[in-house]
Structures are given as C-alpha cells and as structure tokens.
Amino acid sequence: MGSDIRLKFSVGEAGRFISHLDVVRVMERAIRRAKLPIAFSQGFHPTPRMAFASALPVGITSEAEYVDLQMRTKISSQDVQQALNQVLPPGFRVLAAMELPDQYDSLMSIITTAVYQIQVRVPAADLQERVNEVLAADQLLVAHSYKEGDQQKNIRSLIDSLSYSQDANCLHLQCASGTHSNLRPMDLLPFLQLSLGDVSIHRTALLIKLTPEQLVTPFAIVKGVYN
Amino acid sequence: MDQKMLHILPEVSKPARYTGGELHAYCKEWDAAAVRMVLAFPDTYEIGMANLGFKILYHVINEHPDFLADRSYLPWIDMQEKMLEKGLTLTAVESGQPLAAFDVVGFTLQYELSYTNVIRTLDLAQIPRFSWERTDCDPLVIAGGPCSFNVEPLADFLDCVVLGDGEEVTLEILEIIKKSKSEKWTRMTTLLKLAEIPGVYVPSFYQVEYKPSGEIHGIYPLYEQAPRQIVKRVVADLDQAQYPSKMVVPYLQTVHDRAMLEVMRGCTRGCRFCQAGMIYRPVRERSVEVLKQQATSLLDSTGYEEISLTSLSTGDYSGVEQLVTELMQECQARGVALSLPSLRVDSFSVKLADEIQKFKKTGLTFAPEAGTQRMRDVINKNVSESDLYEAVAGAFAAGWHQIKLYFMIGLPTETTADLDGIVSLATNVLNIGKSCKRKGGKRPSVTVSVSSFVPKSHTPFQWESFNHQSELLQKQEYLRQRLRIPGITFNAHDVKTSYLEAVFARGDRRLSQVLARAVDLGCQFDGWTEHFNFDAWMQAFADVGIDSEFYAYRQRERDEIMPWDHLSCGVDRRFLWQERERAYQGVTTPDCRFAHCTGCAVCPNLTVKNRIQGGEHNGK
Numbered sequence: 001m002g003s004d005i006r007l008k009f010s011v012g013e014a015g016r017f018i019s020h021l022d023v024v025r026v027m028e029r030a031i032r033r034a035k036l037p038i039a040f041s042q043g044f045h046p047t048p049r050m051a052f053a054s055a056l057p058v059g060i061t062s063e064a065e066y067v068d069l070q071m072r073t074k075i076s077s078q079d080v081q082q083a084l085n086q087v088l089p090p091g092f093r094v095l096a097a098m099e100l101p102d103q104y105d106s107l108m109s110i111i112t113t114a115v116y117q118i119q120v121r122v123p124a125a126d127l128q129e130r131v132n133e134v135l136a137a138d139q140l141l142v143a144h145s146y147k148e149g150d151q152q153k154n155i156r157s158l159i160d161s162l163s164y165s166q167d168a169n170c171l172h173l174q175c176a177s178g179t180h181s182n183l184r185p186m187d188l189l190p191f192l193q194l195s196l197g198d199v200s201i202h203r204t205a206l207l208i209k210l211t212p213e214q215l216v217t218p219f220a221i222v223k224g225v226y227n
Numbered sequence: 228m229d230q231k232m233l234h235i236l237p238e239v240s241k242p243a244r245y246t247g248g249e250l251h252a253y254c255k256e257w258d259a260a261a262v263r264m265v266l267a268f269p270d271t272y273e274i275g276m277a278n279l280g281f282k283i284l285y286h287v288i289n290e291h292p293d294f295l296a297d298r299s300y301l302p303w304i305d306m307q308e309k310m311l312e313k314g315l316t317l318t319a320v321e322s323g324q325p326l327a328a329f330d331v332v333g334f335t336l337q338y339e340l341s342y343t344n345v346i347r348t349l350d351l352a353q354i355p356r357f358s359w360e361r362t363d364c365d366p367l368v369i370a371g372g373p374c375s376f377n378v379e380p381l382a383d384f385l386d387c388v389v390l391g392d393g394e395e396v397t398l399e400i401l402e403i404i405k406k407s408k409s410e411k412w413t414r415m416t417t418l419l420k421l422a423e424i425p426g427v428y429v430p431s432f433y434q435v436e437y438k439p440s441g442e443i444h445g446i447y448p449l450y451e452q453a454p455r456q457i458v459k460r461v462v463a464d465l466d467q468a469q470y471p472s473k474m475v476v477p478y479l480q481t482v483h484d485r486a487m488l489e490v491m492r493g494c495t496r497g498c499r500f501c502q503a504g505m506i507y508r509p510v511r512e513r514s515v516e517v518l519k520q521q522a523t524s525l526l527d528s529t530g531y532e533e534i535s536l537t538s539l540s541t542g543d544y545s546g547v548e549q550l551v552t553e554l555m556q557e558c559q560a561r562g563v564a565l566s567l568p569s570l571r572v573d574s575f576s577v578k579l580a581d582e583i584q585k586f587k588k589t590g591l592t593f594a595p596e597a598g599t600q601r602m603r604d605v606i607n608k609n610v611s612e613s614d615l616y617e618a619v620a621g622a623f624a625a626g627w628h629q630i631k632l633y634f635m636i637g638l639p640t641e642t643t644a645d646l647d648g649i650v651s652l653a654t655n656v657l658n659i660g661k662s663c664k665r666k667g668g669k670r671p672s673v674t675v676s677v678s679s680f681v682p683k684s685h686t687p688f689q690w691e692s693f694n695h696q697s698e699l700l701q702k703q704e705y706l707r708q709r710l711r712i713p714g715i716t717f718n719a720h721d722v723k724t725s726y727l728e729a730v731f732a733r734g735d736r737r738l739s740q741v742l743a744r745a746v747d748l749g750c751q752f753d754g755w756t757e758h759f760n761f762d763a764w765m766q767a768f769a770d771v772g773i774d775s776e777f778y779a780y781r782q783r784e785r786d787e788i789m790p791w792d793h794l795s796c797g798v799d800r801r802f803l804w805q806e807r808e809r810a811y812q813g814v815t816t817p818d819c820r821f822a823h824c825t826g827c828a829v830c831p832n833l834t835v836k837n838r839i840q841g842g843e844h845n846g847k
Binding site: 046195197198225 | 231234235236237238241242243248249250476478479480526527528529530531532561562563733
C-alpha cells in the first residue's frame, strides 16, 4: 500500500484570480513535474487521486488550503512537501504535510468553518457601525441563482463572528464553509457597503467544528491532539 | 501592479488573463535589456497561449542576453470598458509596462478576421494607429505570421512585416534596433536598414498605383533599399533551430493547453485551395531523436498531461510510426496522453489513432473536402471514396462512434452533383457505422461540417471568385434539406464571416481605411460569432466609398497584378497558374515527396530542399 499524504498549502497573489479547477490543474502538473508516485483513478480517463478540502472563491488568497494525495508507493510527507515546493509555480507553496492513517474522513466531508481577514483598502469611517448593523440583523438576504431559478438566501446564520479593527482597517470573519452550508465572503461585502475592488480577502484557516466552542484544524483532527 | 488595476480585476471575467506570473514566464529585468519587444497577440489570452509560433519567438528572443520579450493579449470587452473608464492603457503581462514603452510591438497575423484586433490593440495602448503618425519616440510596429503574405490591408498600420520563419530574422531585426538605439538613428534610417534584411517588408517604402477600373497598375519601390520583391525567410534544418524546452504553463485553462511538439513544417500535398500548403514549403521534418528529446524535456518542465504532435499533416511525417511507438512508451509510463490533431483520410491514420487512443474513443474527424471524385481532382485532394470508407470502417470497428466530416462548398466548377456527392458520402459513412455497430455499442453518428471556400493569395485559386453569398446560402439550404437524416448532424459556417474573410484575404492597401473605420464603428473580435457585426462592416465600406464585392466576387485575369505580387513565398506564379489550368482540366498533381518535382520552384528560389527523415521518396 502507498502513502496518503495531507498537504496544507497557500495561494498567494499570483494564484489569486484563478478558479478552483485551475488550482486542481496547478497541483496535478506540479505533481507530474516532481515525478511523485501519485495513484491514478481507473477507467477511460485516468486522473490523479487528489481530494481537495474546498474551492477557494476566485479573488481570494489563502494560507490554509488542504488537499489529500494518494500515492502508489510509500513516501514520506517531508519528501512530498520538499519536492512540490521545488516545482510549484509562483503563488503556490506547501506549508505543511502529514502522513494519513489507513482510515480517515475526507476533507470535504469534515470541513465546516473558514476564517477570513478582509483588508479594507479604502477609507472606511463608519465601518464599525455597519459591522454592528450586520451583527444585529436577523436576516441578510442575498440573491442566489439556483438551477430552479433565482432565490433569496439568508446568510446571517452562516456568520459565526465578525469584528473590525480600526487601526489595521481590517475585518475578521469566521463563517460557515463546506458542503453543508457555505458563505462566500464577498456576499457579505454589500452589507458593509464595500465592493470587491475595495478589499483584499485572505483565508487564514479552514476548520472542523466539533462543538460550537471547539474548532480544530484538518491536521489536528487526524493526530487527535485536540483531546 | 497598478492600484487601479487591482480594483478592476475582481470585477472582470477571467482576471487571470491579465495577471501573468505563470510558470516559466521569463520576467527578464527591464533595465538590463538593450532592446525590448512585446509580442502582441491580437485576440484573447486563451487563444494566444495556444500559438506555437508565439512560444518559439518568446523563447528565441528571451534566450538572447541583450533582448527582452514580454507578452500582451487583447483584453476582453468588459476589461476594455473598465480600462477606458479608469483611463488605463494596455500593458504587457510580465513587466506591467505600457506597450508604448517597448522598442518593438510585434503582432502575429493568423487570420484575416483578427485585423481589427490589431488596430484595437494599438488604440488601447495609445500608440498612433497609422505608421506615418508615429514618431521617433513610438515603438516600431511589426507583424509576421501566415497573413503577412498578403498583409496589404494592414499596410498603413505596420512599420514592417516579416515573411516566413521568424526564428532567425527576428533576432536580425532586434540587432538593427539595438544599433539604432545606441547610435540614435532616426526612424527613417532604422526602417531603411531593416528593409535591407532579407524577408523584411516595409510597406511605406512602396507606392501602389491603380488603373481607373480599380485594378493595380503597378507596385513601385520608393527607395533603393527596398527590393522589388521580398522573399520569405526559411529555416532549412529544424533540428538545428531553437525550440523551447520550457513553455509557459498558464494558470487558466486555455485553448490547446498542452505540450506541443512541432514534428515538421510545410506540406507538399498541393491541395489547390490551401494557402498553408504553399507558403510553408518546402517540407522540413525534425528527426525522431530530436523530437523524443524535446518531448522529454517539455513534459519534465511543464508537467502537462497531454502532448500533441503538431504540423500541417502529422500523418505525413515519414517517421510517424516509429515516433508514435516510442513516444507512447514514455507517455504511458507518465500517465500522459498523446494526441494527433490532424488525421489523413486513410486506414493507416486510423491505425495510428487507434494505437494512441486505447480508451476514450469518442470522435474522429476526416476532411474529404469535396463530395465527388471529380471535385476532389479539381482541388487536388488526393483522397478516394474507398480511402474514406476504409478509414471510417476501421474507425467504427476500433470503437469510435462519432465521425466528423469536413467539406467545402463554393469551390470552382462546383455543380449540384458535387453537393449530392456530399450527401451520399455522409449517408454511406453512417451506413458503414450501422453495419459495424456491435450489440450494446453506441449508435453511430456523423457530423457534416460545411465551410465556404475562400480564395487565398499564393494559391492556384487566387484568381477565382468567391461564390455569391446568396448562392452559398442556397447550397447550404440544399444540403440541410437532404441531410435531415437521423444520425446525421449538419453544420454550416456563417457565410457573412466567410465573405469578409474573402475580401481581406485578397485585399489591397486601400482597405486600411475600411479597417480603421470599422474599428471606429466598434468592430473587433470579428472571429467571435457573438461580436461579429456585419452591418457595421457594410457601413464601414460605404463610409470609405469602397466596393467590397470588387475584392470578393471578381474573377481576376491571368496577368492581373495582384496586391501581393511583391511578396514571395518562393512558389512561382507560373506554377500557380499551371495548377489552376490543371484544376479546370480535372488533372491531379502528385506530392513531390513521393513523385517527381512539380516545378513549384520553391527549392531553387530559396536554395532549400524538402528535408525528409531517411531521405526523399521515403513515405507512403
């Protein structure tokens, strides 16, 4: 049996404007350049066995993206990290890597929460007030297009916390992220009277919420260190 | 990056088109370069990234210690609007420098319908459109690519034009510009020096005079440095030519986003409608050994999951079986797919395709081009009906179930019988599919794609008229009615688009004014169906007072002076006329790789030869 490796990687400025599918291709091509012994899916069109935690919305940088790789042979997590960092394009870096046990839950099935830093690049005198309004609101309705047609979605319940630091002109947001419920941070901007061009959004963490108080990282949950 | 740009990017579609920073981008130091050139692609990033010539020149220039090459593409409409709104000019993707800051802006001309995009690029870059408006402080605007062989419609916009292979001549041009900068020559002096380089054409150094009837009376050089005829450049041995071992790997999904191996250049099949088959002569093959090395280094450096063997007709490469067999071993070990973009219509090609695509057999495309043997003899497409049926039967038997067939309508001497021929070929192909269908297998389907023949310069059909739009529409309708058959899908290319292509493919420099007017009226991205505005084009012709039908529909006399007569690809005009005569007699001309010399005169004119691995006449 080969190793399964979990990677934590960053997406910087150069990778900010690419879609999730592009990120997948970047990783696949880096793995090929590094000549890592990745396992391929069976079937007519073999694809490398990689499973990402979540799709990073276009326009956002991150220091907390995760992907699990299935290898054909035994290989250490440090070797994978080192090999990839030699060949990844600008904007991408593996920050940490760990070997996974035989049994583990997929990243996609466990991630519940994301943390964002939203750097505001325009003067925002009354932003604190607007943050208060958002937190006080029962409903924040966002128009969403679904297959069945346009619908309104209430995003208030997806926000765990939102705070503003005036000195840094920076917002701090913790919110739902994952397959069950998900908030795209840009959907919050209109309620703060900001546009996408006014801010730089950076994801600082992807977490698993065990209880409302207990949040752990995808690495910690495997190590069981939160106990 | 510019702060205004940072604000705009999140608000436009596919912002990664504009940010650069891809793997293997050179990003050379601006101040360290003696000459800086921007390779400007007159279409979107996704299309531009697919162009092999662009990749080669980018590599060749940047490998030179004194020269820097950056890239730019035409921003999509939403980005253009934002740029105009915020007062931003067009910049190159790596350095972020405005195009006007470069010494040279080099366009590639791939297709007539991208001409407005060239002008639009200059406008967005705030570089004066017309060559005579530009001063010593403006960049030199140059162009190359297949359309440079009749670049006359763009003559007023370009300072100079390169004919033929760019690997060597581009560096020669940059050397002159380096000298020009250090010795502070005037623009005029620089252009005079450039005109002395073989293969370089300076349109403003020629005066064109017209007869009262509108035809050309004569094309006259104005300076002694300007040759009477500019002959294209040709790289005799591609194994010795520079080829990138690394290619820029885009973040964004682009067209043909894969490693590209150029197995050969040129084709001597001699199809009489085909411009590429004339202007890229002679055939120059790379050796299997060199190609294998290039494949290994490209796959190592890019990590691409697919590699394609490109050329005008890869099935004609004399070492194709050996190359495919050996590459397949390497590709399978890496989990990389091999692709052959152009298939010849014969069972040999199907066998090759079968070897390459063990799985995922969906569609296979063949181009018989015409429906009857008579018509195929006229155009010198040496494919017989039985070749096609054998190829198709082989394809169905090997597991493909979708066959796409390409045809042209509006060819010289075409009659209803030729259209009926298309119908019967398509029906027969479908029936072969049905008879090959295995139990539980997918139902066979045939797609018939029909384009309108556009007469091109430097071909035996350069004298012919473009079929009238109304006739082409009738022919399309005739076929559509008769191909309403379950299992057959019929597609026809837009006639108006082809009409415009026909006007510019054989246009003269009087059309420069039409192009300028069309851009003013909002024409750009004419190759994109959703942006093609035929009414605006007709308005542009009317405003300038030029009759577009003069260029499209008129049958030329044998001795008429063509707008491109001073631009030579090495093929003799006499040969082209002789081929035209043979077309009307229905006589075919063999491929000189496999039979005797046909007298096109490329080899003596350019002092080169076909370069076939294992020697001439080694092939099928």
